[in-house]
Amino acid sequence: MRELEEKILKDGEILPGDILKVGRFLNQQVDTDLLEKMGSEVIRFFHNDKITKVLTIEASGIPFACSIAEQLKVPFIFAKKSTSVNLSGKLYTSKAYSYTHKKEFSISVTAEYLKEDDSVLIVDDFLAAGNALIALIDIVKQSKANLVGCAVEIEKSYQEGGKRIRDMGIKLLSLAKIKSMSDNAIEFEE
């Protein structure tokens, strides 16, 4: 998506440790105009699928899920990263390792929010190693709901996450695919 790529080049910052900081417009301060356009793009891509729920993971996946779900007029769910006092009843739980935070964490969704007759779109801000998305996919499988596919704002396609998900036969839309990233240059896939 051209507008997202241009925004990344203009306002993204490359930090040590292969980190692309997009806090100016995507995941600390959120440009709602861009957010809505990204949501519309996802809806266009999945227009043949009858999505009944959008699923993401707290916290930075929430704006994307929120915008897509508002446009689709369906509910969205965000998986929680820790078991909180506000989680009760039967849960679906999975584990993922975060390279950003350098630790394994559990994610949970209250079981009653995902039903067998749901068709679920999974979304997140970033796809790199793919661990968070794969944990969300595992949760959808546990629920026996139908998995429509996955959509991410930014894929680092030089990491293995995209391939892992496509190799599972899952439809995946990445709005910007970064082919390479160095100290002062970002190159996107065509």
Added chain:
Amino acid sequence: MRELEEKILKDGEILPGDILKVGRFLNQQVDTDLLEKMGSEVIRFFHNDKITKVLTIEASGIPFACSIAEQLKVPFIFAKKSTSVNLSGKLYTSKAYSYTHKKEFSISVTAEYLKEDDSVLIVDDFLAAGNALIALIDIVKQSKANLVGCAVEIEKSYQEGGKRIRDMGIKLLSLAKIKSMSDNAIEFEE
């Protein structure tokens, strides 16, 4: 707001420890139809104020901030609860004690996202003791931006948070005000 109150009575669950769980429609699974209507209500209330930014705190304040900011066509910002590798540069930081998680936590916003000429609306899902909102108010003060006011989805008005904020001379909108809550009954303010 009548529709929110009815939803709380229908789908809210009272858990031990004075916890009102609203995960079915507000902060784990989000009813986007209700979310948009709540956003519109906030915009009507503050229609004389020229809001340039909406500020909240991760994670459960994000959907409300997102919907309001999308409708206003302005950016929103969510304060982070821990210093992460993705936070860099000058930060505004404040501290708050969470009764839900029984610990003090720091919240931070990258300084460049809040400017002196911004007019900021602070929003969150819950207002009880008021600590999270007051930490956000502190951050807005540090930035020297103009504080338009605060809006929350649910205020527990039998706790002191609402009074603390109104006593500071800050405009506060609570879409549902819970006057009392017991094991099996919730009463709202008129």
